[in-house]
Amino acid sequence: MPNTTHTNIRLHQMPAFRARCQEAFALGPDQVMILVGVGTCGLAAGGGQVLRAIQEELRLQAGAIRERGLDLEIRPTGCAGMCEAEVLVEVQRPGGHRVLYGKVKPDLARRIVAEDAVGGHPIVEWTVHRQDPGQTGNRAPAKQLHVVMENCGLIDPERIDHYIARGGYAGLERVLSGMTPLDVVKEVKQSGLRGRGGAGFPTGLKWEFAHKAAGDKKYVICNADEGDPGAFMDRSLLEGDPHAVLEGMIIGGYAIGADEGYIYCRAEYPLAIKRLRVAMEDAEKLGLLGENILGTGFSFRLHIKEGAGAFVCGEETALMASIMGERGMPRPRPPFPAQRGLWDKPTNINNVETWANVPRILARGFAWFAGIGTEKSKGTKVFALTGRVRNTGLAEVPMGLTLREIVYDIGGGIQHDRRFKAVQIGGPSGGCLPESLLDTPIDYDSLLRAGAMMGSGGMVVVDENTCMVELARYFMTFVQSESCGKCVPCREGTKQMLAILERIVAGKGEPEDIDLLEELGGAVKDGSLCGLGKSAPNPVLTTLRYFRDEFLCHVVDRRCPAGVCRALLSYSIDAAQCRGCTLCIKACPAGAITGERGKPHIIDAVRCIKCKACLEKCRFAAIRT
Amino acid sequence: MDRYMQMGEDAMNDRSFSKVNEIINHWERRVSNLIPILQEVQKEYRYLPEEVLTYVATALGMPPASVYGVATFYAQFSLEPKGKYVIKVCDGTACHVRGSEEVRYLVRKHIGLPEGVDTTSDLCFTVEKVACLGACGLAPVMTINDNDVYGQLTPEALQLVLDDLKKRSAAGEVH
Numbered sequence: 122m123p124n125t126t127h128t129n130i131r132l133h134q135m136p137a138f139r140a141r142c143q144e145a146f147a148l149g150p151d152q153v154m155i156l157v158g159v160g161t162c163g164l165a166a167g168g169g170q171v172l173r174a175i176q177e178e179l180r181l182q183a184g185a186i187r188e189r190g191l192d193l194e195i196r197p198t199g200c201a202g203m204c205e206a207e208v209l210v211e212v213q214r215p216g217g218h219r220v221l222y223g224k225v226k227p228d229l230a231r232r233i234v235a236e237d238a239v240g241g242h243p244i245v246e247w248t249v250h251r252q253d254p255g256q257t258g259n260r261a262p263a264k265q266l267h268v269v270m271e272n273c274g275l276i277d278p279e280r281i282d283h284y285i286a287r288g289g290y291a292g293l294e295r296v297l298s299g300m301t302p303l304d305v306v307k308e309v310k311q312s313g314l315r316g317r318g319g320a321g322f323p324t325g326l327k328w329e330f331a332h333k334a335a336g337d338k339k340y341v342i343c344n345a346d347e348g349d350p351g352a353f354m355d356r357s358l359l360e361g362d363p364h365a366v367l368e369g370m371i372i373g374g375y376a377i378g379a380d381e382g383y384i385y386c387r388a389e390y391p392l393a394i395k396r397l398r399v400a401m402e403d404a405e406k407l408g409l410l411g412e413n414i415l416g417t418g419f420s421f422r423l424h425i426k427e428g429a430g431a432f433v434c435g436e437e438t439a440l441m442a443s444i445m446g447e448r449g450m451p452r453p454r455p456p457f458p459a460q461r462g463l464w465d466k467p468t469n470i471n472n473v474e475t476w477a478n479v480p481r482i483l484a485r486g487f488a489w490f491a492g493i494g495t496e497k498s499k500g501t502k503v504f505a506l507t508g509r510v511r512n513t514g515l516a517e518v519p520m521g522l523t524l525r526e527i528v529y530d531i532g533g534g535i536q537h538d539r540r541f542k543a544v545q546i547g548g549p550s551g552g553c554l555p556e557s558l559l560d561t562p563i564d565y566d567s568l569l570r571a572g573a574m575m576g577s578g579g580m581v582v583v584d585e586n587t588c589m590v591e592l593a594r595y596f597m598t599f600v601q602s603e604s605c606g607k608c609v610p611c612r613e614g615t616k617q618m619l620a621i622l623e624r625i626v627a628g629k630g631e632p633e634d635i636d637l638l639e640e641l642g643g644a645v646k647d648g649s650l651c652g653l654g655k656s657a658p659n660p661v662l663t664t665l666r667y668f669r670d671e672f673l674c675h676v677v678d679r680r681c682p683a684g685v686c687r688a689l690l691s692y693s694i695d696a697a698q699c700r701g702c703t704l705c706i707k708a709c710p711a712g713a714i715t716g717e718r719g720k721p722h723i724i725d726a727v728r729c730i731k732c733k734a735c736l737e738k739c740r741f742a743a744i745r746t
Numbered sequence: 747m748d749r750y751m752q753m754g755e756d757a758m759n760d761r762s763f764s765k766v767n768e769i770i771n772h773w774e775r776r777v778s779n780l781i782p783i784l785q786e787v788q789k790e791y792r793y794l795p796e797e798v799l800t801y802v803a804t805a806l807g808m809p810p811a812s813v814y815g816v817a818t819f820y821a822q823f824s825l826e827p828k829g830k831y832v833i834k835v836c837d838g839t840a841c842h843v844r845g846s847e848e849v850r851y852l853v854r855k856h857i858g859l860p861e862g863v864d865t866t867s868d869l870c871f872t873v874e875k876v877a878c879l880g881a882c883g884l885a886p887v888m889t890i891n892d893n894d895v896y897g898q899l900t901p902e903a904l905q906l907v908l909d910d911l912k913k914r915s916a917a918g919e920v921h
Contacts, residue, residue, distance in 0.1 A: 165884050165897035204883020350838030353880035388785070388822055389879055391892055429781050430821030432877065446780035448819040507840035507882040514883045545839060579882075581839045595842055599877065605819075710852050710901055732848045734901070 129408035131416040135294045139285050146286035148215040152192045153238050156211040158274060160200030160360045161353075161392055162514075166207035167226065172197065174227035175210070178234040185239050193238055199361020199396075201274025202515035203262075206249055209274070212237050223249035264530050266493065268501045269477040270517045273361030278396050281403040284364040290409055292483030296372050297417045305376035306332050309479065312487035313499035318344055318435075318472030319550065319576045320652070321498070321565035324479075327469060330459035331377040334467035339379035341370055342463070342470040344440060345386035345393070348432040349548030350599065352579035354503040354515055355473035359386070359393035362477070363400035367423065369476030371410060372483055374421040377469050382421065385440050387428040397425055432549075432603035436651045437470045439605065450605045451651035472577070474503060494520035498564035506532050508581040509539065518563070525559040528582055539584040542683075543668070547576025549596045549603075550656030552663030553589060572663040574656065586733075588685035589668040590675050594622040596660035600653065611654030614645035618661060628688040630676040639665055684746040687731040691746070696721035698743035705735035705744065763801050765790055770805050777806050780816055784823060793824045821876075829865045829872035831915060833857075833890050838878030840885040849886050849899050850875060856908045870915055 130138055148154060155175060159168040175195055179186070186193055201209055206223030210233055213219045220243045222233055229247060237243050243251070250262075267273075276283035284290070296305055310325025331339060343366060347355040359366060370382045386394050401423055404410035412420045426444050433439045434449040441463050443449035462468020478500060482490045494500050498520040504527060507513045511533035518527065524544055528534070535541050543553040552573030554561065561567050565575050583592065601615040618641050624630050642658030642665075649655045665672060674680050681689040694705075694714075699721040706714045706722060713729040716722030721743075724735070736744040769786045773779035783802060788794055794817050803810040817823045835841075835850040850873070857871045865872040881887045884897025896907055 161879075161881050161895060162883050162897070165881050165887060165895035204881075207884065347880065348877065350842075350878035351840050351882055352878070353882050356880040389876070427782065427785065428820075429785065429823060430877075431819060443781065444778070446776075446778040446816070448815050450819075505882055507885060508843050513840070513885075548839070579839065581843060581882075583843055587843055592843070595839070603877075708901065710848060710855070730851065732851065733845075734848060 128406050129416070131408075132294065132297055135290070135415065139288075139291070142282040142286035146283055148213060149192060150215055151190050152194065152215060154194050154196055154211075154213040155234065155238055156196045156198050156209075156213065156274070158199070158201055158207060158209040159197045160357060161390075162200050162204045162357075163207045163209065164392075168208045170227050171208045171210065171225050171230045174230040175234055178231040182235060182239050189239065191239065193234075196277050197279075198274045198276065199278045200357040200515065201361075202270060202357065202517070203249070203512070204514035205512050206514075209249070211274075212243070217252060219250075219252045220248055221250040222247045262531070264522065264526055265517055266501050266519045267517050268481055268493070269358060269365065269474055269503060270361070270515065272365070273357060276362065278361055278363055279399045279403075281364060281400065281407060281409075284362065288484060289364050289480070290368055292480035293368050293372055293409065294415070296375055296483055297415055297419060302332060302376045302378060305372060305483070308487050309376070309482060312482045312490040313494075313497075314475065314478055314482060314490065315498065315565060316471060317474035317478070317502065317575075317577070319547070319574060321575055324471060324475055327459065327471070328373065328376050330457065331379075331467050331469040334459050336467050338381075338466045339377055340463045340466055340468040341373045341377065341379045341382040342437075342440065342444070342468060343370055343382070343384040343476050344435060344437065344470055344472040345384055345390070346428050346435045346440060347387060347390075347473070347577060348435045348603075349550070349577050349579050351507055351545070351548055351581045352505050352577045354505050354578050356390050356393050357515055358473055358477050358503070359390065360396055363393075363396045364404065365477040365480055366397075366473055367400055367404055367410065369471075369479035370423065371414065371421050372479050373469060373471065373476065375419055377467070379469070380420050380422065382423045383426055383444055383463070384423065385426045385428060385434070385444060388430060394425060394427060401425075431605075432599070433605045433651070433653050436653055439651070440470065441468065448605070450607045451653070453650060474578075495562065495564045497566055502563065502575065502578055504563075504578045504580045506580050506582070508545075509536050509584040509587070510534065510582045511536055520564045521562045523560050523562055524554065527563070527580065528559065532582065535582065535584050539586065541582070542585050542587060543583050543589065545581040545583065545592065545660070546579070547574045547659070548579045549600050550574060550652065550659055551576045551579075552659045553583075553592065553667065554663065555667040558667075572659065572666060574659070586683055586685070586737075588681050588683035589664050589671045590622065590681070591626055591683075591685050593661045593664045594619070594626050597622050597657075600657040604653065604657070608648070608650040608654060610645050610648030611650065611657060614641055614648070615654070615657055617641055618645070618658065622661070625672065625675050626686045626688070628675070628679055628686065632673070632676050634676060635665065635669070635672050684733070684736065690731055691726055692724050692729050692731060692735065693726075693745045694722050694724055695743045695745050698741050700741055700743075702740070704738045704740070708734040708738040710734060763798070766798055766801060767805070770802065775806060777808055780806065780808075780813065781820070784813075784817060788823060793827045796825070826865070827869055829870050831870065831890055831911060832872045832874065832892075833911075834874050834876045834879065834888060834892075836877075836879040836881070836885070836887045836889075837875045838880075838882055838885070840882035841878075841887055844885040846875075846886040848901075849888060849904060852901060852904055853888070853908065856905075 208225045210225045211221045306328045314324040315321040431449045434443045436451045439449040439451040458468040503517045516531045597619040601619045606612045642662045701719040711730045713725045803813040
């Protein structure tokens with residue numbers, strides 16, 4: 122393994138070292154590699170058991186492996202983005218032959234080892250994707266383009282030599298081979314990269330401010346406080362390819378003149394934190410991080426700060442307060458962090474995905490990057506596609522693709538062939554967009570015009586069984602409880618908005634409430650101090666804009682068309698439709714349904730918790746609301 | 747009394763706060779390290795006892811109110827003792843639209859938690875609703891003691907997980 126035999130590489134030794142890494146990474150003639158996805162998603166789906174089953178089976182097959190002269194190896198990888206199909210196991214052979222298996226359980230894992238890896242016969246019925254020798258092209262599924270995800274699911278995230286073999290640290294190598302800090306800033310500016318954390322501020326411009334700011338001590342920060350419910354692309358990047366983020370930060374430090382950086386990661390991501398620590402240690406050993414990087418005299422130290430559970434810490438000034446050990450409360454800007462940031466020193470903050478783009482831009486040049494995407498939104502964006510779509514998971518797509526392409530072509534449409542209702546994009550700061558806007562191209566400006574925002578890239582698809590009013594209430598509950606309480610519009614405004622929404626959901630709303638919500642939403646938007654408050658009304662305001670009828674149904678007709686708002690429903694069974702199959706009886710968590718097999722069942726309205734479980738299980742549309 | 751409670755009691759009875767001192771010294775007695783200090787203290791005691799907060803404040807030379815302010819600001823910190831098994835039911839958007847409310851209802855019912863209470867009286871189980879755990883593709887999701895992640899939960903799967911947990915708990919295992 123090249124990384125254990127080397128310490129403190131010099132700049133001129135990098136090409137030779139990379140060549141050795143590549144040689145070790147490439148498969149030998151008799152080598153078979155078994156890749157297992159063990160990111161958080163993979164582990165949640167049972168990746169640990171699958172990994173153990175493979176190890177066991179390899180021991181059992183030891184004789185056959187020796188006989189055939191095979192060299193079998195297991196490689197744990199990060200998330201490849203296909204969450205729905207986890208656990209993912211891939212068998213690779215030399216010459217680009219690869220077979221990807223989905224939904225692998227321990228039994229199947231054993232078969233994969235015995236029949237495919239050792240026996241050479243792929244198990245066709247469990248194959249998700251297959252690539253034969255000679256076939257080339259991007260590993261990414263249809264319509265996707267993997268730039269920041271190019272290593273996820275392919276390399277072992279705890280092996281720096283894998284990252285280097287795949288072209289890692291080539292950006293840093295180029296930067297330190299004669300580029301001035303200003304050259305680097307210029308390159309990033311020309312690439313057109315914009316912040317992937319939400320607002321889409323041009324990254325190069327931000328760097329330029331921090332570069333020009335006077336001061337001998339400066340900081341760079343990675344915002345890994347991915348708090349948006351429904352977003353997990355940053356977690357996957359940190360778990361699947363942590364070195365890309367480190368390399369981006371080292372380059373950023375060089376460009377703005379910082380010798381110290383912080384990664385602020387939320388404590389809910391223990392695996393990401395662990396892999397970051399491993400990555401930092403390995404990079405330091407090789408001389409790619411720390412004192413005198415690659416022998417060039419440039420030094421850069423990195424620290425990890427674990428968050429403690431506060432959504433508002435995703436806001437940059439609050440995040441800095443939290444790093445300094447204080448309550449994570451935002452402060453007014455200006456002064457911007459580029460002038461006065463951490464400990465009042467010039468500071469540059471970017472989010473995980475932004476940092477992960479940087480090494481690629483520096484390694485391949487700004488023109489390559491600027492060639493991807495739309496006129497004003499360059500590059501790719503990773504979206505976390507979840508909710509009621511068939512294929513949940515991560516999708517990295519070039520900017521400018523339409524929402525429809527993501528939901529239907531990548532997401533595979535709505536589960537159980539239900540009707541699409543809305544896509545919630547951008548989390549609690551974003552908005553809910555209806556079917557009529559599905560052809561909106563995804564770029565920063567188009568989404569803003571539609572009343573939503575890119576946000577960090579969460580995309581939750583909801584179908585006809587989701588109540589938009591209740592969803593608006595859900596987001597308001599979230600922002601209300603996460604409001605730090607510093608400024609009045611956010612603290613009190615979100616509380617009042619929530620009270621109104623709760624009233625409507627409880628069936629006690631009045632038509633005036635809708636106007637009041639809009640008025641309040643406008644005030645919170647205009648008057649709040651930070652991004653949290655300024656964007657908090659977005660989910661409600663867009664829902665009012667595109668789904669006003671549903672609000673009216675609740676307050677005028679006292680009806681919830683989606684059948685969600687419990688106060689407005691009572692469940693019963695249509696005796697004419699019910700076949701007495703007992704599925705609903707088994708599904709009911711409250712034990713509220715009774716009846717004999719073959720005879721119509723009955724719901725006890727007193728015990729019923731209105732959870733919808735029966736409605737979802739019933740195959741004969743016999744449940745009435 | 748179970749082993750964990752005993753450990754907490756022992757630490758509390760030790761007026762010299764030697765473990766807390768160790769943590770504070772490890773973090774160089776710096777105010778900017780208050781959050782990691784509290785995180786480690788909480789790992790030790792499973793919550794933040796009031797007198798420990800005061801002690802930390804004195805050791806760092808800051809007003810107890812400021813330490814209390816930080817301790818109450820972040821969702822991770824608890825001023826009440828938590829159970830041996832902390833079950834976190836995710837209520838991120840994806841989990842929410844795929845039925846996390848029902849999961850939470852079932853977990854609470856299975857464990858026998860009355861309304862308005864999150865920890866069982868024997869300090870065995872705590873059930874929490876948390877913002878996104880970031881495994882949205884496998885919604886609805888929950889974790890037990892941050893180690894075990896369970897995805898695509900159905901009432902049937904949940905039943906198995908909870909039965910197993912109760913067995914482990916009775917056998918005295920931690921995770």
